[in-house]
Amino acid sequence: VSDAPHSSNPTPAPPPSDRVRLRRKRERGSHDRAVIDQILDEALIAHLGIVDEEGQPCVIPTLHARQDDLVYLHGSTASRTLRALSEGTPVCLTVTLIDGLVLARSAMHHSANYRSVVLLGEATSVEGPAEKLAAFEAIVEHIVPGRWRDVRPPTDNELKATAVLAIPINEVSAKVRVGQPIDDEEDYSLPAWAGVIPLVTQTLALEPDPRLRAGIAAPAYATDYRRTGSPRPRR
Numbered sequence: 001v002s003d004a005p006h007s008s009n010p011t012p013a014p015p016p017s018d019r020v021r022l023r024r025k026r027e028r029g030s031h032d033r034a035v036i037d038q039i040l041d042e043a044l045i046a047h048l049g050i051v052d053e054e055g056q057p058c059v060i061p062t063l064h065a066r067q068d069d070l071v072y073l074h075g076s077t078a079s080r081t082l083r084a085l086s087e088g089t090p091v092c093l094t095v096t097l098i099d100g101l102v103l104a105r106s107a108m109h110h111s112a113n114y115r116s117v118v119l120l121g122e123a124t125s126v127e128g129p130a131e132k133l134a135a136f137e138a139i140v141e142h143i144v145p146g147r148w149r150d151v152r153p154p155t156d157n158e159l160k161a162t163a164v165l166a167i168p169i170n171e172v173s174a175k176v177r178v179g180q181p182i183d184d185e186e187d188y189s190l191p192a193w194a195g196v197i198p199l200v201t202q203t204l205a206l207e208p209d210p211r212l213r214a215g216i217a218a219p220a221y222a223t224d225y226r227r228t229g230s231p232r233p234r235r
């Protein structure tokens, strides 16, 4: 996917470390926490990259939630990845939102509009029952805002069987591409169609559980569910 310039904030936040300084197409990068938080909050899936004890890199998809300056993760205490994280294995968490397919007149300049975040660091294990419960709530509310108040909260045993980890949002970067393809000047007269196919995460008709108790209507957070939209290209 080719890169095209993204006009960034006139006084951009500096990278918090050299490791998260964008080298390639750095004009598309951002270290602005508002940009980063918005991407973390909209994304439904995060990928956790670790190098295991045999030196094998492994990238595992998972759910996440941001709460203030932390990204929470949760899973079975038997999860190999979460166990490694709780032992201090360095991690790279990445989230990606794809906003459009960018069709150029040349094969080379095809691209994608996207917003992504890369977070480096080490996770800490959340052990306190109150913070663990709050992390659970954050994850449920991140996925379906409004859901927590309608469901049975986890029992002590359920909490014990679940590992909750937190990664501080310190060493972090965002990268954003918006807008039209950038073709070579001489290619603009070619007969190929060019432009953007916008993409969104869309819901389909709800599928109520056949065992749903009679008389329970679907809540608005389910019927009206949507993830917030992509940024408008700047002109």
Ligand SMILES: Cc1cc2nc3c(=O)[nH]c(=O)nc-3n(C[C@H](O)[C@H](O)[C@H](O)COP(=O)(O)OP(=O)(O)OC[C@H]3O[C@@H](n4cnc5c(N)ncnc54)[C@H](O)[C@@H]3O)c2cc1C
Binding pocket: 001, 002, 019, 020, 021, 022, 023, 024, 025, 096, 097, 098, 112, 114, 115, 116, 117, 118, 172, 173, 174, 175
């Ligand atoms: C949906 C999607 C499709 C893409 N397709 C391609 C493709 O086909 N080919 C291609 O070359 N690139 C693609 N990119 C861009 C790609 O993610 C990298 O930014 C780019 O390849 C440069 O990699 P690098 O290792 O040289 O980054 P560097 O700039 O050397 O990375 C240095 C630091 O910059 C930050 N960084 C780099 N990339 C990102 C990012 N995407 N989001 C947040 N922080 C970042 C990280 O902190 C990283 O540690 C795509 C991105 C997305 C989201």
